[in-house]
Amino acid sequence: MASVAAGYLPILLFLGVALALSTAFVLLPMLVSKATGSSNPYADKLAEYECGFPAFEDSRAQFDVRFYLVAILFIIFDLEAAFLYPWAVSLGAIGFGGWLAMMIFLAELTLGFVYAWKKGALEWE
């Protein structure tokens, strides 16, 4: 087990501890409020929040398409960043050729970025 994966074992344990802690934080107060009698749900209390009157519209209504655009652009640029990381740590090893190749890739991506900008994908009025 003295491999790379062994270094991640503490993180796995940490995940367990953190999950246990936060689950306890969510469930314990529910039990406590049952025990102390402060739990007293009724229909009006459990209604969804709307400034003082019954909600008149489905809450999962349409929303602006630009949020989708942001999500799509994010995928492109985040993937690009994922390409950049291994390149960044090994820049010394891959030399000028490696650097140039990435610069060409970045230039192409910048073209895409300029296109998205000109098309107005980044406009929020």
Added chain:
Amino acid sequence: MTAFFANYLGYDAGWFVATIIGILLIALPLMLAVAMIIYADRKIWAAMALRRGPNVVGPFGLLQSFADGLKVFLKETIIPSSANRGLFLIAPIITFTVALLAWAVIPFGPGMVLANVNVGLLYILAISSLGVYGIILAGWASNSKYPFYSAIRAAAQMVSYEVSIGFVLVTVVLWAGTFNLSGIIEAQRAHIFGFINGFAFNPLLFPMAVVFLISSMAETGRTPFDLTEAESELVAGYQTEYSSMSFALFWLGEYGNVLLMCALNAILFWGGWLPPVDWAPLYLVPGIFWFFGKILFFFFVMSWIKATVPRYRYDQLMRLGWKIFLPISLFWIFLVSGYLMLTRYGV
């Protein structure tokens, strides 16, 4: 610590006990720190508005957060009848778990790190991306108008600034040549003129330090970028339907993330546990004090900004992220890598 327990329990069990203790030594003080930092935030904010802030519970009001916590703990957990019960309860669990989890790789001092993994920075990036899920699940599961809009806004905002944060990290990694956080700190030793520690003092990297500081505020939804809980339009944002400890978990998670971002600012650009100047007497102060001092400094800066700068509009926020920070950080990758090719690696 492992060796100490291994003497009594054998190696595997000793390692296990030592690791669990290490985890609790991070997680419990972190929760304590979050409670105190909420108090500090309120105190700083009050002082800048010429108010007193919390001053009733305990000396100087120091126990205010604990009183709040106890009160919230004893409250009834309200699950709206139209909500998706399972997801509704899972959302705060995800938020808080993720906020704790990132601390597993943070080096508090030389060798003081729970999991010294080689791709520590990548791990933090991955974990902080997961934070979006807690928020968007909270908004969706609440099945209520304001949480839903807030969650969508929050997701788009976090995602936008993650892009520029990702590029800023590339410039740091280029210079340090490693993803290991301790390695990045060591790379900053005597970085400028042979005696100043910290990438931020490098004129080429200083703009990235500024971009990272502002992006980290946007990423954690701090004022002036707190559009996710703009009370004038969205009530309380994605937490609107939450009550009791589930509500508190969002708070704990949020402030945990703020502390994490302060720590990242300190680690990536300001030398982490190194003193600002590479001068022997300064090393007599343990590294952990320098590190905590820097975290507190950045937290103070964030509170300061919160108290002075008005909230952005959503279009301004998106413009800053996509049209200013993204092109700048993209260009800086070219600049930094080009400079390194010319000087360090020789074309």
